[in-house]
Amino acid sequence: MTETSGLFVTFEGGEGAGKSTQIRLLAEALRRRGHEVLVTREPGGSPGAEAVRHVLLSGAAEEFGTRMxxxxxxxxxxxxxxxxIRPALAKGMIVLCDRFMDSSRVYQGVTGNLDADFIEALVRVAIDGTVPDRxxxxxxxxxxGLARAKGRGEGQSIAPDRFEREKTETHEKRREAFLDIAAAEPERCxxxxxxxxxxxxxxxxxxxVEPLLERVPADRHAETEAAQ
Known part of the structure; x- marks a missing residue:
């Protein structure tokens, strides 16, 4: 749990699971209740991270190996x-993030065949104590999921990204890895x-998410206006 006045909720899952849609719906529901909500994503979310996002999802870094x-x-x-993320939480906001540390554990750790200790060291340094509340x-x-992801790009000239192009067996292995994380951390996941x-x-x-909302005061005036 983050030691802040805000609330940090992350969304994980395989390709085509519907994370973006559900993040949008949750954000709308929370805003109607008067909460200040920040929606963000990984890789990306900040100017520096967005610059790295293109390199990662285009496959430009793939030739340098999973460790890179x-x-x-x-x-x-x-x-x-x-x-x-941390500045928003410090302001008492609810942060909803599309992918976070568990994706690294699954994509680079489990199916990338990198040593678990190496991945955990990277996660620990990167998040610096900012662990999701849920x-x-x-x-x-x-x-x-892959059928959904493929359908999402049809007619929009959206090419599959670096990860969507991988085999179904690899994606199924990731699915099992996410379930393993949930089983190991039931209080968070x-x-x-x-x-x-x-x-x-x-x-x-x-x-x-509702049981956690009592720690994040809502703007009752905004909530009343939304109800009118």
Whole structure:
């Protein structure tokens, strides 16, 4: 749990799990209640991290190996935490982040075959104590998630990124790794079936975040205006 007055919620899961949609729905629900919400993402979220994002997702760093990718992800995360996440939490905001430290554990650690101790050292340095209060893991079988991701780009000239191009077996292995993290840290992580209807998923996410909201005072005036 972060030692701040804000609330930090991260979203994890495989490609096509619907993280962006559910983050948007949760942000809207929280804002209607009068909370100040910051939505961000990884890799990226800050000017320095966004510069690294293109290098990572384009595959430009792939030829240098997974170890180099992991270090670049950590560098981007460190900038993101220092420049965006921690200042927002210090102001009492609710921060919703699309991917965070667990993605490094899964993508570079488990399927990147990097030593777990090496990954944990990178995570520890990058987050510098800024641990999510709640992590929502949207669980979806790889074949369904990849089909969604492919459909998302059709007709929009959006090419698959570095990770979407990988084999279904690799994505399924990542799915299992996210579930393993959830099983190991049940107080932080909540697994939600991403094959459900959007509104059902959104309701379950709000339910798992709601018990934490008492530590983040809402602007009652804003809440009243939203209800009118």
């Amino acid at each position: 990718e992991a270090i670049l992800f950590a560098a981007a995360r460190a900038d993101h935490v220092e420049e965006v 992590t929502v893991i949207l669980d979806i079988p790889a074949e369904f 909540v697994v939600i079936d991403a094959l459900q209807a959007q509104e059902d998923i959104a309701a379950q996410i709000l339910d798992c």
